[in-house]
Amino acid sequence: xxxxxxxxxxxxxxxxxxxxxxxxxxxxxxxxxxxxxxxxxxxxxxxxxxxxxxxxxxxxxxxxxxxxxxxxxxxxxxxxxxxxxxxxxxxxxxxxxxxxxxxxxxxxxxxxxxxxxxxxxxxxxxxxxxxxxxxxxxxxxxxxxxxxxxxxxxxxxxxxxxxxxxxxxxxxxxxxxxxxxxxxxxxxxxxxxxxxxxxxxxxxxxxxxxxxxxxxxxxxxxxxxxxxxxxxxxxxxxxxxxxxxxxxxxxxxxxxxxxxxxxxxxxxxxxxxxxxxxxxxxxxxxxxxxxxxxxxxxxx
Amino acid sequence: xxxxxxxxxxxxxxxxxxxxxxxxxxxxxxxxxxxxxxxxxxxxxxxxxxxxxxxxxxxxxxxxxxxxxxxxxxxxxxxxxxxxxxxxxxxxxxxxxxxxxxxxxxxxxxxxxxxxxxxxxxxxxxxxxxxxxxxxxxxxxxxxxxxxxxxxxxxxxxxxxxxxxxxxxxxxxxxxxxxxxxxxxxxxxxxxxxxxxxxxxxxxxxxxxxxxxxxxxxxxxxxxxxxxxxxxxxxxxxxxxxxxxxxxxxxxxxxxxxxxxxxxxxxxxxxxxxxxxxxxxxxxxxxxxxxxxxxxxxxxxxxxxxxxxxxxxxxxxxxxxxxxxxxxxxxxxxxxxxxxxxxxxxxxxxxxxxx
Amino acid sequence: xxxxxxxxxxxxxxxxxxxxxxxxxxxxxxxxxxxxxxxxxxxxxxxxxxxxxxxxxxxxxxxxxxxxxxxxxxxxxxxxxxxxxxxxxxxxxxxxxxxxxxxxxxxxxxxxxxxxxxxxxxxxxxxxxxxxxxxxxxxxxxxxxxxxxxxxxxxxxxxxxxxxxxxxxxxxxxxxxxxxxxxxxxxxxxxxxxxxxxxxxxxxxxxxxxxxxxxxxxxxxxxxxxxxxxxxxxxxxxxxxxxxxxxxxxxxxxxxxxxxxxxxxxxxx
Numbered sequence: 001x002x003x004x005x006x007x008x009x010x011x012x013x014x015x016x017x018x019x020x021x022x023x024x025x026x027x028x029x030x031x032x033x034x035x036x037x038x039x040x041x042x043x044x045x046x047x048x049x050x051x052x053x054x055x056x057x058x059x060x061x062x063x064x065x066x067x068x069x070x071x072x073x074x075x076x077x078x079x080x081x082x083x084x085x086x087x088x089x090x091x092x093x094x095x096x097x098x099x100x101x102x103x104x105x106x107x108x109x110x111x112x113x114x115x116x117x118x119x120x121x122x123x124x125x126x127x128x129x130x131x132x133x134x135x136x137x138x139x140x141x142x143x144x145x146x147x148x149x150x151x152x153x154x155x156x157x158x159x160x161x162x163x164x165x166x167x168x169x170x171x172x173x174x175x176x177x178x179x180x181x182x183x184x185x186x187x188x189x190x191x192x193x194x195x196x197x198x199x200x201x202x203x204x205x206x207x208x209x210x211x212x213x214x215x216x217x218x219x220x221x222x223x224x225x226x227x228x229x230x231x232x233x234x235x236x237x238x239x240x241x242x243x244x245x246x247x248x249x250x251x252x253x254x255x256x257x258x259x260x261x262x263x264x265x266x267x268x269x270x271x272x273x274x275x276x277x278x279x280x281x282x283x284x285x286x287x288x289x290x291x292x293x294x295x296x297x298x299x300x
Numbered sequence: 301x302x303x304x305x306x307x308x309x310x311x312x313x314x315x316x317x318x319x320x321x322x323x324x325x326x327x328x329x330x331x332x333x334x335x336x337x338x339x340x341x342x343x344x345x346x347x348x349x350x351x352x353x354x355x356x357x358x359x360x361x362x363x364x365x366x367x368x369x370x371x372x373x374x375x376x377x378x379x380x381x382x383x384x385x386x387x388x389x390x391x392x393x394x395x396x397x398x399x400x401x402x403x404x405x406x407x408x409x410x411x412x413x414x415x416x417x418x419x420x421x422x423x424x425x426x427x428x429x430x431x432x433x434x435x436x437x438x439x440x441x442x443x444x445x446x447x448x449x450x451x452x453x454x455x456x457x458x459x460x461x462x463x464x465x466x467x468x469x470x471x472x473x474x475x476x477x478x479x480x481x482x483x484x485x486x487x488x489x490x491x492x493x494x495x496x497x498x499x500x501x502x503x504x505x506x507x508x509x510x511x512x513x514x515x516x517x518x519x520x521x522x523x524x525x526x527x528x529x530x531x532x533x534x535x536x537x538x539x540x541x542x543x544x545x546x547x548x549x550x551x552x553x554x555x556x557x558x559x560x561x562x563x564x565x566x567x568x569x570x571x572x573x574x575x576x577x578x579x580x581x582x583x584x585x586x587x588x589x590x591x592x593x594x595x596x597x598x599x600x601x602x603x604x605x606x607x608x609x610x611x612x613x614x615x616x617x618x619x620x621x622x623x624x625x626x627x628x629x630x631x632x633x634x635x636x637x638x639x640x641x642x643x644x645x646x647x648x649x650x651x652x653x654x655x
Numbered sequence: 656x657x658x659x660x661x662x663x664x665x666x667x668x669x670x671x672x673x674x675x676x677x678x679x680x681x682x683x684x685x686x687x688x689x690x691x692x693x694x695x696x697x698x699x700x701x702x703x704x705x706x707x708x709x710x711x712x713x714x715x716x717x718x719x720x721x722x723x724x725x726x727x728x729x730x731x732x733x734x735x736x737x738x739x740x741x742x743x744x745x746x747x748x749x750x751x752x753x754x755x756x757x758x759x760x761x762x763x764x765x766x767x768x769x770x771x772x773x774x775x776x777x778x779x780x781x782x783x784x785x786x787x788x789x790x791x792x793x794x795x796x797x798x799x800x801x802x803x804x805x806x807x808x809x810x811x812x813x814x815x816x817x818x819x820x821x822x823x824x825x826x827x828x829x830x831x832x833x834x835x836x837x838x839x840x841x842x843x844x845x846x847x848x849x850x851x852x853x854x855x856x857x858x859x860x861x862x863x864x865x866x867x868x869x870x871x872x873x874x875x876x877x878x879x880x881x882x883x884x885x886x887x888x889x890x891x892x893x894x895x896x897x898x899x900x901x902x903x904x905x906x907x908x909x910x911x912x913x914x915x916x917x918x919x920x921x922x923x924x
Contacts, residue, residue: 013310013359014370021371022356032752033764036745036808040767043805044774047782097684100677118913119682125909126689127866129883130902133890134688137695137703137899144691144705177685235775237869242890252777259781259873272778279775354828374831375840387829391847401833448833
């Protein structure tokens with residue numbers, strides 16, 4: 001604030017002064033996010049740009065599409081297919097098991113829901129590594145599950161439940177379920193129960209009310225839950241690596257192997273870029289779908 | 301000279317293409333109780349926020365005691381503010397809330413204690429100094445918010461619809477109490493409300509806002525009895541409008557020239573109306589000095605203190621009159637024809653814009 | 656009881672038995688693996704059984720007497736502690752800045768800062784590994800903390816953002832009008848009001864770092880191996896019951912955290 005301004009108040013109506021004050025304020029506010037942005041840039045964006053750049057060159061340092069052409073080899077194509085199969089299967093199982101849980105939680109009193117939610121949140125808070133280890137112990141050849149099934153006479157000899165696709169899927173469903181249930185529960189909670197009463201009042205049977213009112217209104221929440229689960233599955237490393245026992249080649253394990261076993265950065269970076277692109281496309285597609293599914297009543 | 305004079309000049313604020321404030325100029329005298337009255341979206345809260353420093357206008361000047369305040373940050377403006385939802389700090393008790401501005405000003409402990417207790421005494425809350433905020437009723441919160449706003453003796457007291465969350469009885473009680481408090485403290489007070497009754501009860505002057513502009517600024521009686529345009533007339537009280545024709549220097553209603561005591565409020569162009577309020581209509585009158593309005597009774601609604609009689613006029617217009625039982629006149633029935641009288645001094649012709 | 660209506664559309668509890676049964680099964684599926692490790696970790700034998708035939712503390716002893724295990728636990732705690740501090744400060748500043756700002760860049764900034772949560776960890780791991788190799792940050796505490804902080808920032812921002820969403824902005828305005836500078840107003844009014852959210856953001860940051868495996872696999876080794884890295888290697892190569900003991904302690908820790916969180920929430924309400 002200048003002295004001249006105080007002496008001749010309001011003459012140019014302070015246009016310049018107000019403008020610079022506004023700009024200063026904006027600078028300070030955006031400055032608050034700057035340290036975090038710099039960190040994300042250094043840890044995420046620069047490596048991504050670097051790897052994307054790297055993927056464009058062959059081993060001799062010449063510009064080529066060699067790294068991407070390699071992705072079409074049967075081994076890689078197979079791992080893509082496995083990845084999508086696993087992600088799709090896990091997501092489907094999560095929907096089948098998760099939807100009833102979220103539905104029941106949303107219908108209970110706040111207190112009862114609070115207690116039951118602990119069963120969902122406890123695994124959520126427990127390290128994925130610990131849970132994967134637990135499944136390994138439970139599912140292995142002489143593990144608890146096989147012991148019980150044998151002693152009950154259900155099976156004659158131990159089932160191969162681990163170090164294969166079965167084990168991978170069981171473990172992944174366990175990891176992913178909370179990611180589907182929690183957002184779905186939150187969106188179901190936002191559905192006004194009066195709407196169901198209104199449907200009943202119009203003559204809908206309970207199952208009609210559920211199918212014609214509740215189900216459509218829960219769709220946006222379900223779609224975003226599915227998207228989250230599917231995308232997390234696409235890039236998931238830990239559980240396939242441990243419960244798959246090296247026999248389930250997924251996208252993520254291929255990337256890890258390319259780096260740690262073969263030091264093949266060209267292949268690893270091409271795979272990563274492809275994975276990121278697919279992830280982005282899925283997220284974008286689902287966003288479009290969710291927008292199309294949302295009803296104004298479902299939004300705040 | 302007392303401090304707390306405010307001079308606003310040409311304050312503009314736009315959000316995109318919406319003009320929240322469209323060149324507001326306003327002079328507020330030291331010690332005055334001035335109310336910014338208007339419907340929601342009229343710009344009254346934006347204007348208060350400009351004065352408080354929470355909104356930065358695009359253009360304009362704000363002088364407080366002849367010092368430019370327009371870019372000064374809120375904490376250096378030295379003004380107390382009472383918010384619509386009180387904005388009391390829930391993590392502090394009553395005493396700490398009121399002591400907060402004094403602590404920031406590094407007042408010594410014994411003085412803080414004394415001043416906080418004095419302020420609480422003024423608002424009759426000294427016995428609840430160590431209550432938690434969540435344990436207070438709405439009216440009590442209101443008093444604490446008030447004490448917190450004036451305890452540091454600011455130059456200006458700003459209030460943003462402070463009574464709107466209270467129920468009707470408490471609100472009316474608090475109106476009187478606020479008015480008394482203003483007299484006692486003598487601080488310049490700028491009060492925002494959309495409730496015309498509240499504005500009329502409390503203010504020294506009222507500024508009526510519409511679409512980001514001040515359309516009328518005057519003492520309550522003038523704003524109510526002599527509104528300068530149709531908007532103000534419609535906003536204040538239960539007003540009906542009857543279109544009148546302009547003929548040279550006089551006005552004609554239904555072929556009869558109107559008897560008017562004063563025609564200052566009319567602009568020279570545009571449509572004109574006769575303003576009719578239920579409490580100004582008479583059951584009896586004198587054809588030589590009053591205006592006669594004839595119509596058919598539409599319905600009679602019982603309202604406790606009176607019956608409200610709606611009367612339909614030729615041309616699809618409608619006026620209402622109150623029947624309290626004190627007049628020498630039986631309560632009319634729907635369908636009756638009725639002649640009502642509007643005395644000349646209560647007859648006002650207005651235009652759509654201020655003259 | 657079974658004939659009383661369960662919902663507003665008059666479905667009785669009896670008609671919904673199948674729903675209760677499904678949910679009970681899913682809940683059992685979710686919780687039993689987490690809990691079952693605990694009794695099994697007290698097993699006396701090399702093979703983990705349930706119920707264990709004889710009880711012992713030998714696997715806990717194996718953990719606490721191994722310098723390697725203890726060393727990596729210390730590394731993990733150190734990294735998680737530093738990550739918590741850094742991520743909370745950076746995440747809170749960013750969240751508050753985005754909350755106050757009304758710029759066209761706000762959504763894109765928020766999107767960029769949320770990115771680490773959405774990108775596959777394996778990608779972050781190899782990217783960081785690649786870049787750290789150029790700057791000598793592989794196998795250092797600094798490198799781990801920086802990577803983990805990036806991963807934890809979105810969680811802090813979500814938690815703090817939720818707190819700010821339910822925070823009454825008039826409280827901060829009131830403080831400003833009463834004479835508080837922006838910083839004072841934040842510290843004396845805003846922060847106390849959102850402290851529960853900040854606390855849960857800190858918790859998230861700690862857990863994100865402490866439980867993180869994939870990035871640690873690539874950028875930590877030797878003396879600076881994290882606990883999870885050592886556990887991973889152990890699980891992959893042999894099923895060592897020591898890991899069961901560690902897992903049990905981690906599960907017990909998450910139960911304690913969960914109870915503490917509930918307690919804080921209740922006290923706040």
